[in-house]
Amino acid sequence: MTLANLGLSAEVSAILTRLGVPQAKLSGGTLAVRSPVNGEQLARLAEISAIETDKAIAAAHEAFLEWRLVPAPKRGELIRLLGEELRTAKADLGRLVSIEVGKILSEGLGEVQEMIDICDFAVGLSRQLYGLTIATERADHRMMETWHPLGVTGIISAFNFPVAVWSWNAALALVCGNSTVWKPSEKTPLTALATQAIFEKALARYVAEGGKAPANLSTLLIGGRDVGEVLVDHPRVPLVSATGSTAMGRAVGPRLAKRFARSILELGGNNAAIVCPTADLDLTLRGVAFAAMGTAGQRCTTLRRLFVHESVYDKLVPRLIQAYGSVTIGNPLQSSTLVGPLIDGGSYERMQKALAEAKAAGGKVSGGDRVLQNEAADAFYVRPAVVEMPAQTGPVKEETFAPILYVMKYSDFDEALTLNNDVPQGLSSSIFTNNMQEAETFVSARGSDCGIANVNIGPSGAEIGGAFGGEKETGGGRESGSDAWKAYMRRATNTVNYGKTLPLAQGVKFDVG
Numbered sequence: 001m002t003l004a005n006l007g008l009s010a011e012v013s014a015i016l017t018r019l020g021v022p023q024a025k026l027s028g029g030t031l032a033v034r035s036p037v038n039g040e041q042l043a044r045l046a047e048i049s050a051i052e053t054d055k056a057i058a059a060a061h062e063a064f065l066e067w068r069l070v071p072a073p074k075r076g077e078l079i080r081l082l083g084e085e086l087r088t089a090k091a092d093l094g095r096l097v098s099i100e101v102g103k104i105l106s107e108g109l110g111e112v113q114e115m116i117d118i119c120d121f122a123v124g125l126s127r128q129l130y131g132l133t134i135a136t137e138r139a140d141h142r143m144m145e146t147w148h149p150l151g152v153t154g155i156i157s158a159f160n161f162p163v164a165v166w167s168w169n170a171a172l173a174l175v176c177g178n179s180t181v182w183k184p185s186e187k188t189p190l191t192a193l194a195t196q197a198i199f200e201k202a203l204a205r206y207v208a209e210g211g212k213a214p215a216n217l218s219t220l221l222i223g224g225r226d227v228g229e230v231l232v233d234h235p236r237v238p239l240v241s242a243t244g245s246t247a248m249g250r251a252v253g254p255r256l257a258k259r260f261a262r263s264i265l266e267l268g269g270n271n272a273a274i275v276c277p278t279a280d281l282d283l284t285l286r287g288v289a290f291a292a293m294g295t296a297g298q299r300c301t302t303l304r305r306l307f308v309h310e311s312v313y314d315k316l317v318p319r320l321i322q323a324y325g326s327v328t329i330g331n332p333l334q335s336s337t338l339v340g341p342l343i344d345g346g347s348y349e350r351m352q353k354a355l356a357e358a359k360a361a362g363g364k365v366s367g368g369d370r371v372l373q374n375e376a377a378d379a380f381y382v383r384p385a386v387v388e389m390p391a392q393t394g395p396v397k398e399e400t401f402a403p404i405l406y407v408m409k410y411s412d413f414d415e416a417l418t419l420n421n422d423v424p425q426g427l428s429s430s431i432f433t434n435n436m437q438e439a440e441t442f443v444s445a446r447g448s449d450c451g452i453a454n455v456n457i458g459p460s461g462a463e464i465g466g467a468f469g470g471e472k473e474t475g476g477g478r479e480s481g482s483d484a485w486k487a488y489m490r491r492a493t494n495t496v497n498y499g500k501t502l503p504l505a506q507g508v509k510f511d512v513g
Contacts, residue, residue: 003038003331003376008099012042012190015092020197031222033190036102036341037332039378045189047223053230059216060152060179061236066214068149068177075175076126077211082171082202083119086112089198093163093191095333100188101162102340103295104332115167117464118480122171125485129176140499147489149177150262154231154240156252159343160298160401161243162188163195168468168479169241169264169488170199170218176488179214181237183221183228185244187343196220229255238262239488241479243300246399246425249474264477264487266469269427270399271450271459272305274416274442276433281316283456284432288405289323291430291458293384296339297403298347301428301452301461305396306407307416313409320407321366321386329371329381341381342402348380351402354395355385358406361394363387368404397423413438421449426472428452428459451478 012035013026029046048056067075086093094109103111131145153173157165162184170180184192199218206213221227232240232255241264242252249267256263273291275284291303308316332340342348348370355368368385384403389396396406410416420429429450431442439455441447451470452459461468467478478484 003372003379006038006040006331006333008035008037008040009042012096012099015096016190016194016197018092019089019096019194020201021193025193031186031189033100033187034378035099036343036379037099038376042100043190045193045222048221048227049223050226050230053221053223053227054234056216056219056221057152057181057231057234057236060181060219063214063216064149064151064177064179067174067179067217070177070212072126072129072175072177074211075177076123078202078206078213079119079126079171079175080123081205082199083116083123085198085202085205086116086119089194090116093194093198096191096194097162098332098340100190101159102332102343104337104340105335107295108332111161111164114164114464118164118167118171121464121481122175125172126175129485129489131491134493136495138497138503140497140501141503142496142498144494144496146492146494147176147486148492150488150490151178151238152234152236153178153180153488154234154237154242155180155182156228156231156240156242156244157182157184157192158244159185159187160295160300162191165243165266165479166192166195172480172485173239173488174217176485178239178488179217179219181219181221181231183223183231186224189222192220192222232256233259235259239264241477242266245401246473253474262487264469264479265471265474266300266427266477266479267471267474268399268425269300269302269459269471270304270397270423270425271301271428271430272307272420272423273303273430273432273459274410274420275306275308275312275316276413276431276435276438277309277311278434278438279312279432280434280456281312281319284316285319285323287430287432287456287458288320289327291460292405293324293327293339293403296342296382297384298343298401301459302403303405303430303458304399305392305419305423306405307410307419308407309416310409310411317386317388317407320405324367324384324386327384329383339381339384339403341379345380347402348382350400351382351385351404354398354400354402354404355387357395358387358389358404362390363406392419392422399425413441417442417447424473426450427469428454428461430454430457430459432456
């Protein structure tokens with residue numbers, strides 16, 4: 001079967017039916033949804049208006065007022081059930097991610113597994129929303145901090161991780177006592193519909209088993225930029241977690257700051273790796289290839305800049321170029337495929353523009369050409385590109401969401417550290433070395449300035465247990481594990497006087513009648 005006649009719309013319809021999405025939602029709307037696998041139209045969805053968005057947020061606020069009163073461990077029970085429903089739906093939802101985004105099937109399934117993992121994490125967290133007991137200078141007093149639900153959590157997600165990002169935020173927000181309002185990318189609304197249906201199954205089980213939960217606890221907004229603007233500007237949304245480009249972040253950040261709202265911004269990741277003289281080159285080759293080519297270079301943690309020590313450059317780079325030339329590109333639903341398509345033609349055009357700029361700056365390009373256009377004229381498959389650059393200049397300092405790996409030679413370790421940090425983006429980074437001093441320096445205060453710094457592994461995201469992000473250009477914020485939950489709550493300091501005096505008022509006399 002060729003790419004052109006895969007019959008994806010029929011398969012998507014069947015998957016969505018199994019997951020609980022009514023067929024009536026898939027047609028008659030203004031938003032055309034196409035698969036990057038072959039350009040086939042999958043659905044036409046109705047879009048919510050700005051006025052309807054305002055009403056939806058108001059309803060979510062009412063849900064928050066009720067949900068915050070439910071004990072946190074009981075809120076965690078809802079997320080436990082969500083994890084169970086995701087396990088049941090994993091095969092269908094993972095395949096839907098691959099069809100709608102173009103990820104290879106193992107990556108689609110892996111994204112759903114991240115959703116399951118964060119549910120597990122959040123269930124435990126629901127019994128660990130700890131505050132401190134604070135030493136006080138006053139006798140017969142106790143001072144402590146307490147954590148309370150914050151309010152409606154707005155979630156804006158990007159196409160490249162269409163469901164995992166929602167789960168990182170929603171699982172934490174819900175156990176913290178918040179309601180959620182989610183605006184997914186216009187490019188990936190079908191996976192959002194499926195996820196909302198799965199959540200509603202979990203919610204129905206929760207209520208059937210005696211749990212108390214309000215309507216509108218999780219709200220999905222299918223729409224364009226105007227919908228996102230209402231969400232960002234709404235006074236009933238004290239926190240917005242937004243994932244996307246740095247351009248999007250520059251638009252969202254000031255609007256939130258203007259009304260003193262909180263933000264969690266996970267944006268660009270022009271990530272780098274340093275290959276040192278002592279690196280295990282076999283390990284390095286595998287780590288670099290996966291980090292740079294996975295998801296067709298469309299991850300925020302994609303490896304985009306590679307600094308190779310001059311002593312191992314000629315041993316590693318030719319092997320890397322050979323690996324790039326031999327990789328299987330094609331239908332992401334086939335198990336033999338390692339690189340699927342770009343999301344759309346705009347991504348292809350931006351990739352070609354960056355490669356042209358790299359050539360003009362003295363770069364030597366291997367790969368980067370379009371393939372399979374005869375099989376799928378409306379899809380955009382490309383051969384991943386390795387670009388040997390004379391210096392970190394021009395497009396190297398800008399993030400292009402495509403499989404382009406810029407390779408540069410270095411001679412001094414401190415020079416490589418400077419190059420790693422010498423871009424405005426700073427989501428993730430890595431070093432390949434067997435030298436303890438280099439490894440420890442890289443993760444120290446004078447090492448990588450990125451939110452994630454890895455040793456002998458590519459610049460992938462942390463596991464669910466670690467906080468993800470920390471993009472330096474914006475001050476960012478953190479999602480997922482560690483103490484990221486604190487962003488979804490408000491802290492209060494409480495002092496309890498269990499004595500009979502007010503120490504600070506000693507010597508002051510009042511006429512108390």
